[in-house]
Amino acid sequence: MTEHQSSDRTAAGLVRGLSGRLARAVAVVSFLAASALPVAAAEVQRVVSDGGIVAWLVEDDAVPLVAVDFAFDGGAAQDPKERPGVANMLSTLLDEGAGELDSAAFQQKLEEEAVRLSFSAGRDAFNGSLRLISDRKEVAFELLSLALNQPRFDADPIERMRAQLISGINRDATDPEAIASRLWSTSVFGDHPYARPVDGTAETVAAITRDDIADYHRRTFARSNLVVGVVGAISAEELKPLLDKAFGPLPAEAELVDVPEATPTFGATETAALPNPQTTIRVGTVGLKRHDPDYMAAYVMNHILGGGSFSSRLYREVRETRGLAYSVWSAVVPYSYAGVFLGGTATRADRASETLEILTAEFKRMADGGPTDKEFADAKRFLTGSYALRFDGSGKIAAQLVSLQLDDMPIDYFNTRNAQIEALTLDDVKRAAKRVLGEAPLTVVTVGPSSS
Known part of the structure; x- marks a missing residue:
């Protein structure tokens, strides 16, 4: 039995136990490894939407899946000096309600449409990813647009995520790898933003307000510092209006604070x-x-x-x-x-x-x-x-x-x-x-x- 045949049977068994779009999503995920193009054969197209949004696209019709990754330059280095952890906290809230949909309704819509949406904050960039079945392009990009442009930042999700983040930080306080990483960064980077923990501290996360989160979102989510990568069963012409749908409403220019070159010191x-x-x-x-x-x-x-x-x-x-x-x-x-x-x-x-x-x-x-x-x-x-x-x-x-x-x-x-x-x-x-x-x-x- 070949690898692909084995994948076929596994997917079929899973689909029999499910129904609708969720079943299709599971089947597609089962085929994901087989859908990858050899790197040397991947033709990367530079796509520019009518609204000027730029994306790099690799078309691959092997399975009806589309993978979208994007990032805003800035990351945790844009956190307020006295409040590290804002970008990370924002990353937990963008799928916790947007537009007219509260947290429960937004999550339910994602599940119904078999759409996967996630966000994360690193030191230098704020990343997001969207995974969808190709026949759900319109609704998937609409949900992404809501998350990016109309996040609600309701009180209940903020407090729920705050509690989870502080719990994780407290666990890290006894994790040797986390301790070593933080100690090394503070020793080497001094007063530079790289010395601050991306997750923040229990104290700073406890002090983060809704205004802090909304202000970070307003300053850093813009078209000027956006990059997008798309792979899957979608053409350049199909992609263009979807890029405008999701990213077009963003402000044209980010308001990033200047981050100086770091001068790390070694020897301690x-x-x-x-x-x-x-x-x-x-x-x-x-x-x-x-x-x-x-x-x-x-x-x-x-x-x-x-x-x-x-x-x-x-x-x-x-x-x-x-x-x-x-x-x-x-x-x-x-x-x-x-x-x-x-x-x-x-x-x-x-x-x-x-x-x-x-x-x-x-x-x-x-x-x-x-x-x-x-x-x-x-x-x-x-x-x-x-x-x-x-x-x-x-x-x-x-x-x-x-x-x-x-x-x-x-x-x-x-x-x-x-x-x-x-x-x-x-x-x-x-x-x-x-x-x-x-x-x-x-x-x-x-x-x-x-x-x-």
């Missing part, structure tokens, strides 16, 4: 005591922004050091050779206003010092000597050969279309990315390794028992 050692059998370790140093000429070389270097999972140096040294941790990682993190390089793991508390020594030694070894010829060749082969596998669904492609636009990348990036990697030399990667890992000290954060 921070600890947080937590009665836990393990110690969580977070280390980091200077990184590169997305348009830095050495970014792609640093990306390849990171794959060899700790981004390549089972094939990485950190995995071999920390897990395979010494059995110190289940997982260990590193990452190039290009924010809009800073670039950082991060690594981390969690290990037995009594072996935390040993694990940290290995992490820092591997960072230094990469900075001093770079990768070997074989590591470099293997990394290039893997990164180019596996690229298409990262897009195994329409939603992933739509999300990538949005990310590329936020990063101001060219529309043909899917077709040129592998060539950029192939063009790199070993000296390029060694230079990036020295620049990232050899020019600034590490900031080290540990979270675990006070005796570790």
Whole structure:
């Protein structure tokens, strides 16, 4: 039995137990993986609506599904300094009533029409996604338009979401990964907005008012800072009026506050005591922004050091050779206003010092000597050969279309990315390794028992 045949039978069984549009939605989701286009074959069209809304579109008629992702540049960096968490709180409220529909009525309408709508706030962007059956385009985009342009911000949903957010923040107060992330950010970014938690604190979320939420929405939701990516069974001509329906009523210009370039400082050692059998370790140093000429070389270097999972140096040294941790990682993190390089793991508390020594030694070894010829060749082969596998669904492609636009990348990036990697030399990667890992000290954060 082939993979597609298996999917056919699974979908058929589910549909027999359901009815109407919900059944069609389940069937389509079952086919989602099979609907993805190979990246190299994906023709990205730049669509401009009559109202001037721009979207990147990949048409794919394999299944009757449309995936829409969009983002407003700004994110949590636009939160009021004294009220971090506003953008995140807004993300929980946009589907909690809009126009004449209160929270219950709006959610019921989404369910009846088999429409999935979600929102999230990151440091630099506020993201949204819409998933729909292709024959429900009009109603789906109408619901999106209501959520974006006429959110109600009723008192009951605000208080319900406030309680949920504070509960989550309180849980994070005992989560070692969350503690390490926040401690690292405050140590490195100082007074910059990146030092503030995206979720806010229990105190700031408790203080957020309806006016704070409405003001953030008014300032940051506009056509000038909007990007849109669409994948699925929809043509450019069908898409144009729908873009105007959803996004056309937004203000023309956002009123974003100026966010300065961050000047991260490295070299500190921070600890947080937590009665836990393990110690969580977070280390980091200077990184590169997305348009830095050495970014792609640093990306390849990171794959060899700790981004390549089972094939990485950190995995071999920390897990395979010494059995110190289940997982260990590193990452190039290009924010809009800073670039950082991060690594981390969690290990037995009594072996935390040993694990940290290995992490820092591997960072230094990469900075001093770079990768070997074989590591470099293997990394290039893997990164180019596996690229298409990262897009195994329409939603992933739509999300990538949005990310590329936020990063101001060219529309043909899917077709040129592998060539950029192939063009790199070993000296390029060694230079990036020295620049990232050899020019600034590490900031080290540990979270675990006070005796570790």
